[in-house]
Amino acid sequence: MKFSNDSSTKAQMIGASNNLYKKGNIIVGDNTDCIGLAKDINQNLGFDLYGKEILILGAGGAAKGAAFGLQDLNPKTICIANRTLEKLKN
Incomplete structure (x- = not known):
């Protein structure tokens, strides 16, 4: 960086x-974004994402951090959708 x-x-x-x-x-x-998002969803909002299917809209830098952090909550799948394929590949 x-x-x-x-x-x-x-x-x-x-x-x-x-x-x-x-x-x-x-x-x-x-x-720290990845840790903060997972902790906020799990502890502060009380959502248990274990075994759930997660959809992240947009493939920017925040999406990468979100997907990385949400893995710790053991969802069934994490899908990232984006308008352009090029940005999704990166």
């Missing part, structure tokens, strides 16, 4: 970081 020397595994897999922190002399990029 642009402003960090290193990235967390989550940020690397998602391809985006929204949080920077200093670890020794290194600036590390991390992504």
Whole structure:
């Protein structure tokens, strides 16, 4: 990521970081969106997504983070739909 020397595994897999922190002399990029969404849906809203089918509309950076975080809630499937195939491939 642009402003960090290193990235967390989550940020690397998602391809985006929204949080920077200093670890020794290194600036590390991390992504907390994925954890925040899953926690909000599960704990704050009380929805249990275990075994459910999830549809994410749009294939931008937020969709990647959402899909990554929602995997932890063990849904049956996660489907990402987008208007253009090109962006969906990336």
